[in-house]
Amino acid sequence: MIGAQPYLADGVDLGDIVLAVSKATIAFVVLLVSVMLMVWFERKVVSRLQNRIGPNVAGPFGIFQTLADGIKLFFKEDLIPERSDPLIFKLAPYLSLVPAFLTFTIVPIAGDFNADNNGSVTIFGRETFLQVADAPVGVLLFLAMSSVGVYGIMLAGWASGSKYPLIGSVRATAQAISYEAALGLSLVSVIILSGSLSTNAIVDVQAGAGAGFLPNWHLITSAFVPFIVFVIAGTAELNRPPFDLVEAEQELVGGFHTEYSSIRFALFFLAEFMNTVTMSAIIVTLFLGGPAGPNLGLLPGWAWGFVWFFAKLLVFLFMFVWFRATLPRLRYDQLMNLGWKVLIPVSLGWLLLLSGLRLASENSAGVTELRFIDSDSFNTVVFAGLAVSIFLVATLLLSTALRDSKKNRLKEHGLVMVDGSEPINTGAS
Amino acid sequence: MEQYLPIFALLVLAVLFAAISFIASRLLSPSLSTVEKSAPYECGIIPNQEPSERFPVKFYLVAMLFVIFDIEIIFLYPWAVEYMNLGAAGYFAILLFSALVFESFIYLISKGALDWGPLQLNRNQSAIAGKPNAFSTATAGVRIVGTEGRFEHAKEVA
Numbered sequence: 001m002i003g004a005q006p007y008l009a010d011g012v013d014l015g016d017i018v019l020a021v022s023k024a025t026i027a028f029v030v031l032l033v034s035v036m037l038m039v040w041f042e043r044k045v046v047s048r049l050q051n052r053i054g055p056n057v058a059g060p061f062g063i064f065q066t067l068a069d070g071i072k073l074f075f076k077e078d079l080i081p082e083r084s085d086p087l088i089f090k091l092a093p094y095l096s097l098v099p100a101f102l103t104f105t106i107v108p109i110a111g112d113f114n115a116d117n118n119g120s121v122t123i124f125g126r127e128t129f130l131q132v133a134d135a136p137v138g139v140l141l142f143l144a145m146s147s148v149g150v151y152g153i154m155l156a157g158w159a160s161g162s163k164y165p166l167i168g169s170v171r172a173t174a175q176a177i178s179y180e181a182a183l184g185l186s187l188v189s190v191i192i193l194s195g196s197l198s199t200n201a202i203v204d205v206q207a208g209a210g211a212g213f214l215p216n217w218h219l220i221t222s223a224f225v226p227f228i229v230f231v232i233a234g235t236a237e238l239n240r241p242p243f244d245l246v247e248a249e250q251e252l253v254g255g256f257h258t259e260y261s262s263i264r265f266a267l268f269f270l271a272e273f274m275n276t277v278t279m280s281a282i283i284v285t286l287f288l289g290g291p292a293g294p295n296l297g298l299l300p301g302w303a304w305g306f307v308w309f310f311a312k313l314l315v316f317l318f319m320f321v322w323f324r325a326t327l328p329r330l331r332y333d334q335l336m337n338l339g340w341k342v343l344i345p346v347s348l349g350w351l352l353l354l355s356g357l358r359l360a361s362e363n364s365a366g367v368t369e370l371r372f373i374d375s376d377s378f379n380t381v382v383f384a385g386l387a388v389s390i391f392l393v394a395t396l397l398l399s400t401a402l403r404d405s406k407k408n409r410l411k412e413h414g415l416v417m418v419d420g421s422e423p424i425n426t427g428a429s
Numbered sequence: 430m431e432q433y434l435p436i437f438a439l440l441v442l443a444v445l446f447a448a449i450s451f452i453a454s455r456l457l458s459p460s461l462s463t464v465e466k467s468a469p470y471e472c473g474i475i476p477n478q479e480p481s482e483r484f485p486v487k488f489y490l491v492a493m494l495f496v497i498f499d500i501e502i503i504f505l506y507p508w509a510v511e512y513m514n515l516g517a518a519g520y521f522a523i524l525l526f527s528a529l530v531f532e533s534f535i536y537l538i539s540k541g542a543l544d545w546g547p548l549q550l551n552r553n554q555s556a557i558a559g560k561p562n563a564f565s566t567a568t569a570g571v572r573i574v575g576t577e578g579r580f581e582h583a584k585e586v587a
Contacts, residue, residue, distance in 0.1 A: 016434065017434070020434040020435040020438050021435075021438050023435045023438070024435050024436075024438035024439040024441075024442055025438075025442065027435075027439055028439060028442045028443070028446070073454075074450075074453055074454050074457050074458065075457050075458055076454075076458055077458050077459050077460065077461060077462070077466075078454055078455070078458055078460075079462060079466055079467060080467070081467050081468070081469055081470075082464075082467040082468065082469075083469055093447065094444065094447050097443060097446075097447055098440065098443045098444060098447070101439055101440070101442070101443035102436060102439060102440060102443070105435065105436050105439055132435045132436065132439060133432055133433060133434070133435040133436045134432060135432050135433060135436065136432065139506075140506065141436075160469075161469060162469035162470055162471075163469070164470065166484075167484075170484050170488055173488070173492075174488050174491045174492070177491065177492060177495040177499075178491060178495065180495070180499070181495060181498040181499065181502065184499070184502040184505075185502055185505070188502070188505045188506065188509045191506065191509035191510060192509045192512045192513075195510060195511075195512070195513055196510060197506070197510060253470060253472075258470050259469070259470060262454055262458055263450050263451060263453075263454035263458075264451075266450070267447060267450065331546065332545060332546065333544075333545035333546025333547075334546075336491075336543065336545045337543075337545065340494075340538075340543045341538065341543060344498065344534075345531075345534070348527060348531065351505075352523070352524065352527060355512060355520060355523070356520060358512075358513075359516070359517060359520050383517070383520070390524065394531060397531075397535050398535065398538070400535075400539075401535045401536075401538040401539040402538060404539040405538055405539050405540065405541040405543075405544060408539075408540075408541055409541060409544060409548050410548070413548065
């Protein structure tokens with residue numbers, strides 16, 4: 001099933017263009033307002049967690065504080081440092097902001113997914129989904145845009161012609177690409193379960209009841225591990241605490257945007273918070289069923305979709321703020337070790353385990369190729385056993401490799417392991 | 430391509446928003462640039478060296494390793510979409526593929542390509558390590574950095 005927009009099945013006419021433009025405009029406004037509220041929410045929650053009051057002057061509960069700050073930034077002097085590369089220095093905020101807007105297009109924010117509904121509604125006599133665009137490659141678009149966003153940060157640091165931004169941006173790039181691998185691998189588990197890259201189809205698969213009283217969310221059907229990996233890698237992708245080495249202010253002043261001022265700084269800031277909102281929305285879409293949820297009456301079905309989506313979204317927005325208020329920043333070697341030596345092997349191993357077990361559980365349902373013995377129960381045992389044993393062998397190999405690298409490093413300093421064992425490949429350079 | 434129409438619309442809006450912001454800022458903000466303001470940020474000190482054009486080779490290594498893994502992941506996506514239609518053949522194919530990539534990953538780790546930061550020793554090993562070096566805190570108290578030229582100056586004074 002490829003999630004083509006139903007309303008665009010035959011040709012484009014004026015109505016389609018009007019619908020597309022109005023969807024884009026609504027998304028644009030919603031994003032800007034949500035960023036404004038998110039900044040306020042973060043400042044307010046962090047304040048409360050630190051036993052302060054936080055912004056409380058501009059508007060009721062200080063809700064317009066972000067707007068006031070934004071307007072102030074318009075009136076600030078826009079400096080271009082003398083040693084910078086002016087063209088790239090000016091281009092970088094665009095490269096950071098535009099992908100942040102575009103990522104949100106794939107998020108379904110409302111719709112009725114109960115019973116046989118697939119979340120579509122009828123607007124202007126056209127059947128459409130309540131998301132900006134249901135691209136058939138939705139998930140790939142998300143990954144592509146997060147990769148382009150890295151360019152914004154990297155070029156900003158490089159073009160500033162100053163050392164702190166340069167160090168910040170090199171760190172940011174290494175961090176983002178390290179965690180992107182783990183992010184992509186944990187996503188594959190979701191795609192196996194849903195069989196589609198389209199976000200609408202991914203939500204549709206998760207609608208309805210699962211085992212017992214539990215919902216049919218990928219969070220549960222993929223057994224939590226891909227979700228945990230995705231949340232950790234997502235936090236690192238956002239450069240948010242505890243992975244905010246990019247802008248570790250004690251070492252790097254402001255990180256990659258040290259040299260930016262005025263509206264250029266505001267655009268980076270905007271992109272950062274927009275990415276936080278979008279990442280929470282994508283976690284909700286992929287693992288918690290997005291707008292899928294029971295219809296409790298009073299409101300139309302699609303509106304209940306929005307209520308459920310917003311409730312789930314708030315949980316993750318609060319989680320990101322809570323991380324910031326609670327967790328101390330990682331050291332750089334801890335960051336790299338976590339990304340490469342823990343998250344990547346765990347997500348790859350879990351993917352193989354999950355795909356083996358899924359094959360075992362659905363073997364009777366139409367999978368005919370390559371049977372060992374013509375008996376379903378035997379095949380189930382074989383596949384499940386195979387998947388588990390591969391997982392164990394891979395774990396063993398990995399721990400051996402980790403020990404061996406440690407032994408080699410100790411040997412360079414004329415030392416041996418505590419248990420006295422020697423490295424395997426002593427000829428290593 | 431029609432599904433991408435709203436995405437293009439949003440792209441145009443985002444670019445316009447950024448452009449209009451720049452224009453508004455240009456009209457509203459003062460322009461009083463001085464030599465001090467446009468110098469690279471350095472906590473009030475006059476910067477005495479160019480920002481380094483070279484950074485540790487480890488970062489390039491990470492970028493190359495990422496390419497390997499990213500390509501693997503890109504191969505996994507179409508496989509994952511069609512997984513339930515491929516059956517056991519698909520499972521064994523991806524096992525073989527993953528084994529090949531995982532094997533090189535194991536090799537990299539074992540060679541120490543992904544080791545960052547100083548070597549971590551426990552107390553016994555530090556005792557065996559003996560003579561203090563730049564990383565040891567056993568005798569020196571703190572690691573001495575950033576003293577280029579200072580001791581020569583001290584000698585001249587003495």
